[in-house]
Every structure is written in C-alpha cells, then in structure tokens.
Amino acid sequence: MEKHKKLSKQFKTKYFPLIKSLQTGLLLITGLAGYMSARCPVHNIPVLLGLTGSLLFSISGSTALNMWYDRDIDAKMPRTSRRPLSTGETTPREALIFGLLLSLIGTGWAFLLDPLFGVVIFAGLFFDVVVYTIWLKRRTAWSIVWGGISGGMPVLAGRVLGIGRFDWIGIALALAVLFWIPTHILTFSMRYHQDYQAAGIPTFPSTYGNQTTRVIIASSSVLAALSMGLAGYGVGMTWGYLRLLAVLSAGLLVLAVSSMTKPSERITFGLFKYASVYMLSSMLLIFAGGV
Amino acid sequence: MKKITILDRVLLLATGLLAAYQIVSEGEGLSSFTVGCYTVAFGTLLVAGLVLIIMGFEGLKNKAVVIVSTLIPLSLSLGLVSENASRFTWAYGIFAVVGLLLISITRYSSTGKFATIILAVVHGTAGLIIFLLPILLSVQGLKPAGYSLVGVGGALIGVGGLLLAFLRAGKPLLSERTILSILPLLLLLMTSAFLIGFSFS
Numbered sequence: 001m002e003k004h005k006k007l008s009k010q011f012k013t014k015y016f017p018l019i020k021s022l023q024t025g026l027l028l029i030t031g032l033a034g035y036m037s038a039r040c041p042v043h044n045i046p047v048l049l050g051l052t053g054s055l056l057f058s059i060s061g062s063t064a065l066n067m068w069y070d071r072d073i074d075a076k077m078p079r080t081s082r083r084p085l086s087t088g089e090t091t092p093r094e095a096l097i098f099g100l101l102l103s104l105i106g107t108g109w110a111f112l113l114d115p116l117f118g119v120v121i122f123a124g125l126f127f128d129v130v131v132y133t134i135w136l137k138r139r140t141a142w143s144i145v146w147g148g149i150s151g152g153m154p155v156l157a158g159r160v161l162g163i164g165r166f167d168w169i170g171i172a173l174a175l176a177v178l179f180w181i182p183t184h185i186l187t188f189s190m191r192y193h194q195d196y197q198a199a200g201i202p203t204f205p206s207t208y209g210n211q212t213t214r215v216i217i218a219s220s221s222v223l224a225a226l227s228m229g230l231a232g233y234g235v236g237m238t239w240g241y242l243r244l245l246a247v248l249s250a251g252l253l254v255l256a257v258s259s260m261t262k263p264s265e266r267i268t269f270g271l272f273k274y275a276s277v278y279m280l281s282s283m284l285l286i287f288a289g290g291v
Numbered sequence: 292m293k294k295i296t297i298l299d300r301v302l303l304l305a306t307g308l309l310a311a312y313q314i315v316s317e318g319e320g321l322s323s324f325t326v327g328c329y330t331v332a333f334g335t336l337l338v339a340g341l342v343l344i345i346m347g348f349e350g351l352k353n354k355a356v357v358i359v360s361t362l363i364p365l366s367l368s369l370g371l372v373s374e375n376a377s378r379f380t381w382a383y384g385i386f387a388v389v390g391l392l393l394i395s396i397t398r399y400s401s402t403g404k405f406a407t408i409i410l411a412v413v414h415g416t417a418g419l420i421i422f423l424l425p426i427l428l429s430v431q432g433l434k435p436a437g438y439s440l441v442g443v444g445g446a447l448i449g450v451g452g453l454l455l456a457f458l459r460a461g462k463p464l465l466s467e468r469t470i471l472s473i474l475p476l477l478l479l480l481m482t483s484a485f486l487i488g489f490s491f492s
Contacts, residue, residue: 240315243326247314247334251341258355266346273345 014090015098017083018067019060026280027154031055033283034158034173037235040287050113051161055154058106058121062128062150064099068092069133077195103129110157117161124153138200141207148181149174155283172231173286179224180279183256186217187272191265214260217271221256225249228282237289245285252278293471295347302475307340309482313489321374328370335363336482348471351455357398357410358391360455364417364448365391367485371424371441374492375433386416410456418452421445425488440488447481 042048074080084090111118128150136143152174159170189203196203204213232245255271310333318326342350365387373380390413397406422445429439454470
C-alpha cells in the first residue's frame with residue numbers, strides 16, 4: 001500500500017506534468033471528434049477504446065519528448081522554469097524513456113488498429129517531435145506551421161479510422177486545427193514574448209512585430225472558422241448546429257479583429273483563451289452534429 | 292471593479308448553454324429572417340457570456356458593451372415583430388438599424404445628453420416590445436399563456452440592458468458593485484424565461 005502511494009506520488013510529480021494534460025486532452029477530443037464525425041453513434045466500443053488509448057499515448061509521448069528536447073530553453077523561461085525537467089525533479093533520461101515508451105505504445109497500438117490510422121498518427125508524432133521541435137523551432141518563427149500540421153493529425157487520424165480512407169472532410173477538419181493553431185500559439189507568444197526572447201526562440205512577434213502578428217492571427221481565425229464551417233456542413237450538421245458554429249466563429253473573429261484594432265494584453269489573452277473554448281466547442285458540435 | 296467569482300462563472304456558463312440550446316433548437320415554422328434575428332440575439336448573449344467568463348467583469352470596461360447590450364434586445368424584438376406582426380417588420384427593422392448605428396456613433400463621438408436620449412429611446416422601445424408583445428399575444432389567445440414568459444424575459448433584459456448601458460454611459464442607476472453582483476443571475480433568469488416562453492410558441 002505504502003509502495004503504491006509512493007509510486008502514485010512519483011507519477012504525479014515526475015511524469016504527469018510532462019504530458020501537458022490540458023493540451024493533450026484537447027487534441028484527444030479533436031481525434032475523437034474526427035472519428036465520431038463518421039461513426040456516431042459508436043457501436044464498436046473496442047475500436048473507440050483503441051482510438052482513445054493510442055491517441056492518448058502518442059500525443060502524451062510526443063509532448064514528453066518535446067519537453068525532454070526543450071529542457072534547456074524551458075529552464076531559461078520563467079513560465080516553464082518550474083517544469084519537472086527544469087527543477088531536476090525528473091532526470092532527462094527518465095523523461096526520454098517515458099516519452100519513447102508512450103510514443104511506441106501509442107503508434108504501435110494505432111498500427112495494430114488500422115495501418116492507415118497508424119501512418120497518420122506516426123506522421124503527427126514525426127512532424128511534432130522531429131520537424132517542429134528538433135529541426136525548426138529554434139531556427140524560424142514559421143516552425144508553427146509544422147506544429148499546426150502535427151496538431152491537425154489527431155482529428156485527421158480519427159476521421160481516417162472512421163471511414164478507412166482520406167476524404168475532404170478530414171482534410172477540412174485538419175485545416176481548421178492548422179489555422180486555429182496560430183490564434184492559439186501566437187497570442188501566447190505575444191503574452192510571453194520576453195520569455196521566448198530570453199530563450200532565443202524566434203517567434204512572429206519578435207521577427208515581424210506585434211501588429212503583423214495580429215493581422216496573421218485575425219486572418220488565420222477567418223480561415224479556421226471557414227474550414228470548420230465547411231467540415232461541419234460536410235459531416236451533415238443540421239442548420240441549428242451550423243448556426244451555433246457560426247455564432248462561436250463570429251465570437252472568435254470579433255476578438256481577433258478587436259486585438260488588431262484595439263490591441264491590449266487583456267484582449268490578446270482573452271483571445272487565447274477563447275480560441276481554446278472555440279476549438280473544444282466546435283469539436284463537441286462535430287460530435288453532436290454528426291449524430 | 293468587482294472580481295468575478297466561481298458562482299458568477301457557473302451562472303454565466305449556464306446562461307451560455309441555454310442560449311446555445313435555443314440557437315440549435317429554434318427555427319421550426321419560422322422564416323429565415325426571424326431565425327436570423329433570434330440567432331443574433333442568443334448568439335450575442337452566448338459569446339458575451341463566454342467573454343465574461345474568460346475575461347471577468349473587466350471585459351465590461353469596453354465601450355462596445357453598450358452596443359452589445361443594445362444588440363440583444365434590438366435583434367430579439369425585431370425577431371418577435373417579424374414573427375408576430377410581420378407587416379411592421381420593415382419599419383421596425385429600419386428603426387433598429389438606425390438606432391444601433393446612432394448608438395454606435397454616439398458611443399465614440401459624444402457623451403452628452405444626445406447620446407443618453409438615443410440610448411434610452413432605442414433600449415426603451417426594444418424592451419417594451421419584448422415585454423408587451425408576448426403578453427398581448429397571450430392575453431388575446433393568439434399564443435399559449437406560457438408564451439407570456441418571453442415578456443418576463445423582456446422585462447429582465449430591459450432592466451439588465453438599461454443598468455449596463457447607463458453604467459457604461461457614465462450615468463449608473465445603481466452602484467457598479469450591485470449591478471455586477473446581480474448581473475449573472477439576471478442573465479440566467481432572463482435566458483430561462485425566454486427559453487421556456489419560446490417553447491410554447
């Protein structure tokens with residue numbers, strides 16, 4: 001019993017913070033939404049469990065590997081300096097093994113479930129860890145495009161698992177996430193630009209200035225809303241759900257334009273949070289609207 | 292300014308969910324224009340609720356709050372007119388558009404008496420329509436008695452809208468703290484009254 005308690009505490013402090021639970025949860029929901037856009041109501045519970053498990057493991061694994069690779073810059077930024085790798089709570093070796101293990105289980109499970117689904121999951125992991133984090137993040141502000149592509153993979157994977165092939169709806173859903181990423185990430189990098197500067201990470205605000213960044217945020221919000229609307233129409237959402245999606249999209253656009261015309265830190269961070277609520281709500285609507 | 296509490300957030304979330312339900316469920320037997328008006332009203336309520344949950348009452352400092360708090364009653368009253376008194380739709384539609392434009396312009400260019408008068412006239416007219424029209428229709432037997440709850444919602448939105456609009460216009464009717472304390476509950480009661488009332492239509 002005592003040993004069990006100790007292990008549980010160890011997991012909570014050493015490993016759980018490595019998987020960024022909120023971000024992982026949101027991406028997991030997008031994957032489930034992708035699947036349910038084609039297979040709702042769900043009758044095949046083992047497949048649903050497989051989808052949930054493989055996504056959870058692979059997303060958590062790639063996040064842990066990112067943290068392992070970025071441990072030096074995390075230590076330089078006040079916002080991330082209390083992460084377990086920065087404080088020494090978790091050793092780099094432990095984080096690497098944890099990340100690799102989760103990634104292997106996740107992608108392996110995905111390939112067993114469906115090879116095409118496994119390919120998409122692996123592509124997401126590869127783009128996120130190798131292309132985005134290891135190759136581009138410290139070189140160019142444009143790395144977020146690759147981060148966005150990997151962010152769009154769970155929803156695409158879910159859709160692929162649901163219908164057994166790629167289709168335009170899956171692409172539209174992935175594009176919605178891809179275009180949503182700048183709204184999410186760039187508002188964040190504007191708020192914490194000093195942190196990123198201290199760590200030497202090129203961001204849009206530091207490379208192109210805040211106003212250009214705001215224009216990009218507003219433009220990508222429009223594209224995200226359009227892609228989401230297109231996908232919603234494609235999955236056969238009723239007009240009622242489409243209206244609700246349009247309302248939520250309008251809120252995103254109003255905040256994005258406000259951050260451009262009347263910039264303030266409050267609006268920027270409000271937009272960052274609203275963008276998360278928007279993505280979560282849109283995916284829940286894809287769930288509900290697909291029924 | 293009063294800090295937003297967890298209870299405030301819960302009440303606002305419940306308001307948002309009810310507004311979202313209304314947006315999804317409305318539409319049967321109504322014209323696209325009427326549905327569009329109701330969608331604007333409940334959509335504004337939903338987004339405003341989410342923004343308040345995220346940004347707290349600080350979000351109410353924005354000058355656009357006056358416009359938003361006018362947009363809800365104007366679009367709702369226009370929807371009611373187009374649904375129940377369609378021959379007045381054009382006339383009232385023009386009044387609504389001109390009223391909203393005047394309020395938007397005076398918010399950014401004038402703070403004098405003119406701005407306050409415009410605000411009172413537009414808000415008052417929209418509020419009276421939302422309050423009286425459903426009750427009249429119920430009394431005349433053209434709608435079920437329960438439909439008069441839309442009127443109750445109208446009374447509440449009238450109170451809430453006026454309190455907020457005059458607060459932002461710099462002429463508060465109650466103290467800011469009192470208004471912010473009752474606002475989330477007022478919004479929830481108002482939305483509930485609308486939802487129940489509209490379910491009888």
